[in-house]
Amino acid sequence: MAAGGTSRSSLKAYARQIHNVLVTQKTDKKPRLEDLPITFTEEDARKVFHPHDDALVVTLEIAGYSTRRVLIDNGSSADIIYLTAFQQMKIGKDQLRPIETPLVGFAGTNVYPLGVISLQIVAGTYPKQVTKKVDFLVVDCPSAYNVIVGRPTLNRLRAVTSTYHLLVRFLTENGIGEMRGDQAMARECYLTSTSTEPVHQTLIVEERQNIAEPTEKLEEIVLIDGNEKKTTRIGTSMTKEIRDSIVRFLRENADVFAWSHDDMPGINTEVIAHKLNVNPSISPVK
Numbered sequence: 001m002a003a004g005g006t007s008r009s010s011l012k013a014y015a016r017q018i019h020n021v022l023v024t025q026k027t028d029k030k031p032r033l034e035d036l037p038i039t040f041t042e043e044d045a046r047k048v049f050h051p052h053d054d055a056l057v058v059t060l061e062i063a064g065y066s067t068r069r070v071l072i073d074n075g076s077s078a079d080i081i082y083l084t085a086f087q088q089m090k091i092g093k094d095q096l097r098p099i100e101t102p103l104v105g106f107a108g109t110n111v112y113p114l115g116v117i118s119l120q121i122v123a124g125t126y127p128k129q130v131t132k133k134v135d136f137l138v139v140d141c142p143s144a145y146n147v148i149v150g151r152p153t154l155n156r157l158r159a160v161t162s163t164y165h166l167l168v169r170f171l172t173e174n175g176i177g178e179m180r181g182d183q184a185m186a187r188e189c190y191l192t193s194t195s196t197e198p199v200h201q202t203l204i205v206e207e208r209q210n211i212a213e214p215t216e217k218l219e220e221i222v223l224i225d226g227n228e229k230k231t232t233r234i235g236t237s238m239t240k241e242i243r244d245s246i247v248r249f250l251r252e253n254a255d256v257f258a259w260s261h262d263d264m265p266g267i268n269t270e271v272i273a274h275k276l277n278v279n280p281s282i283s284p285v286k
Contacts, residue, residue: 044162058180059179060121064120065089068146070146070147071145076149076150078150103139116135128172168181217236218233230254
């Protein structure tokens with residue numbers, strides 16, 4: 001059977017058509033980055049305490065600083081860094097670019113930024129990370145947050161947010177990256193914003209209030225005779241019989257206490273292990 005015509009040129013043209021059909025019918029073994037679906041599942045939701053109405057508050061690397069209290073705000077048309085956090089990054093105000101457009105608040109009040117600064121952010125954890133330069137408006141006004149990441153950066157990251165899952169997911173060269181919200185941090189920010197006390201923004205080391213105080217005076221007891229450093233504390237409101245029973249029990253089981261790393265030999269790494277979030281392909285530098 002013959003096909004594609006009888007002349008040599010027509011046969012060549014027909015062969016090219018067949019080749020083009022075969023090429024276009026081939027499927028990519030690896031899906032394109034932009035075709036990767038971004039989804040959220042109930043498994044993601046199980047990592048969050050429900051029910052909740054918490055804001056999506058994350059930790060983000062900004063200008064080389066691990067910055068806490070970063071609010072992910074789809075309703076904000078600007079990316080904002082508050083002055084206190086900006087000052088802790090030790091960046092001179094001379095690097096600010098002027099801006100005359102005010103920010104309009106929820107109540108219609110105008111706030112004039114001190115300027116604009118371009119800072120590098122790193123979103124996600126290695127190897128699923130994205131690095132971007134972001135233009136932040138530096139604002140001098142009270143806030144429970146250090147930074148607000150708004151629609152401009154979320155759109156540049158091609159990020160999808162879920163307040164139900166307290167999760168941000170976005171495309172990276174190595175797959176889908178994510179930033180998970182911190183519920184405890186979000187509630188701290190909420191309490192700070194509703195407090196009548198002055199707001200103090202913090203960046204890396206955060207001063208926390210004691211949530212629980214001892215309800216009674218504590219007594220320090222020595223667990224191992226002859227070693228005054230190996231002690232623990234018990235309450236003082238119990239009866240003598242119960243106290244003596246507890247002290248006897250603690251001393252009989254003093255071997256379960258650990259006062260140093262030397263007291264914890266051979267811990268199974270399936271129980272606990274410490275890992276550094278570093279790129280294994282890069283050699284360490286002293």
